[in-house]
Each structure stands twice: as C-alpha cells, then as structure tokens.
Amino acid sequence: MILTGIAHLENDVVATLLDTKTMESHVVSKTANFQGWQLIGVGGNGADMKTWSAKIQVEGGEVVSVRYQQPPKKIVRAASGGGSSGNSPPLSSSQINEAKQAAVNYREGFTSDGYPKAPPPEMVAKLSRLSVGQREDINRQMLGLRNQGLGMEERRKIYENLVDRSGQGRR
Known part of the structure; x- marks a missing residue:
C-alpha cells in the first residue's frame, strides 16, 4: 500500500x-x-x-x-468487448461510454463528478482548459470511486482536486 x-x-x-x-x-x-x-x-x-x-x-x-511513493505507470487499454487491463475493478462498457460522453459534454456534468446538477461556471472554465483525454481519464477515476461507494461530497472534492492538478500540467 x-x-x-x-x-x-x-x-x-x-x-x-x-x-x-x-x-x-x-x-x-x-x-x-x-x-x-x-x-x-x-x-x-x-x-x-x-x-x-x-x-x-x-x-x-x-x-x-x-x-508517499510514485505510483507505478499503469497500462491503459481501450475496452472493447468488456476486456480489462487488470487495474482495479473494471468499469462496465456503459460506464466507459459515460466517461467518454461526459468528457465531450463536460458542461452538463455527469453522475460521478459530485455535483447534483451541472458543474458551476468556475469548474466549467477549468474543465475547458483540459483536453478531452484528460477529462475522460478523470471521469473514469471518478466512476471507479463511485463504484467503491464514495459519497457525493467526497467525490466532488476529489473531482475538483483532480481537475486542478490536471490543469497545472497545461500551463
């Protein structure tokens, strides 16, 4: 651990x-x-x-x-037909699609970002500065946290932190 x-x-x-x-x-x-x-x-x-x-x-x-230890690099494979890379519990194909859709339609929010509706304007502005790939990666992580039973408030805090950290790498 x-x-x-x-x-x-x-x-x-x-x-x-x-x-x-x-x-x-x-x-x-x-x-x-x-x-x-x-x-x-x-x-x-x-x-x-x-x-x-x-x-x-x-x-x-x-x-x-x-x-603290630098996490090992994980191999991310596109899921096709329910395959899994063996990292954490795999997301269902509908969850993978949700992560992709939410990365494109980020202004609308999605089930695991921790917001009851669409994200607030300041979060939309931060999300707009990330690539679709970065947003999709964050969305997959958030779906995994939701699957583990993490509550909405905790997910919102983690989502905001992940977005902030991802945005720092794009200056």
Missing part, C-alpha cells in the same frame, strides 16, 4: 492510497470509508511530496503509517 496523494479541501484532508498488488485505489478521510479505514493524520513538507506520510486507522483499530 502506498500513499499517492494528499488534498486539503476546505475543512477536510483526504488521502489517496494505492494497493500496488491489485492496483485498487482507496480514499481515506476523517470519516471512515466503506472499508472502515479512517485518516488519523498526515505529515511531511506540503511542498515536497516525497516527504508525505499518512497515519491510517484500519478496521479493528490498528494504526498504520503509509509513505
């Missing part, structure tokens, strides 16, 4: 973890996730991700420390 990200969102901190054996991503915050994992604290220099660490209380009360 490795720490892949920390986001400070309003009054909450969210950490993303990656199980490197299954390539399954997990999100933890001060509210226990569906696995019973809860973020106890984060450490390190916020400007230097190589120093990041997170203390996670897992089901049963044990507290484990997880350090």
Whole structure:
C-alpha cells in the first residue's frame, strides 16, 4: 500500500492510497470509508511530496503509517468487448461510454463528478482548459470511486482536486 496523494479541501484532508498488488485505489478521510479505514493524520513538507506520510486507522483499530511513493505507470487499454487491463475493478462498457460522453459534454456534468446538477461556471472554465483525454481519464477515476461507494461530497472534492492538478500540467 502506498500513499499517492494528499488534498486539503476546505475543512477536510483526504488521502489517496494505492494497493500496488491489485492496483485498487482507496480514499481515506476523517470519516471512515466503506472499508472502515479512517485518516488519523498526515505529515511531511506540503511542498515536497516525497516527504508525505499518512497515519491510517484500519478496521479493528490498528494504526498504520503509509509513505508517499510514485505510483507505478499503469497500462491503459481501450475496452472493447468488456476486456480489462487488470487495474482495479473494471468499469462496465456503459460506464466507459459515460466517461467518454461526459468528457465531450463536460458542461452538463455527469453522475460521478459530485455535483447534483451541472458543474458551476468556475469548474466549467477549468474543465475547458483540459483536453478531452484528460477529462475522460478523470471521469473514469471518478466512476471507479463511485463504484467503491464514495459519497457525493467526497467525490466532488476529489473531482475538483483532480481537475486542478490536471490543469497545472497545461500551463
């Protein structure tokens, strides 16, 4: 298990973890996730991700420390006929199509972005600066989080963070 990200969102901190054996991503915050994992604290220099660490209380009360590590590059394959690259639980063909459609029609929003309706104008402006491919990748991640049972508010925060981070790479 490795720490892949920390986001400070309003009054909450969210950490993303990656199980490197299954390539399954997990999100933890001060509210226990569906696995019973809860973020106890984060450490390190916020400007230097190589120093990041997170203390996670897992089901049963044990507290484990997880350090940042660059996630392994994953092979993304186009799904045709329900094939899967073996990374996390595969999305259904209708979810893959939804991710593609939402990447093109980003002004309308979609089921997993964390907004009850269309995203607000400031988010639409940020999304407009991303490529269709970047938006589709974010959408696939968000569908995976929804499939894992993450609530709408948590998804919205993560979606906004992913959009912000993707936008930073296009300056």
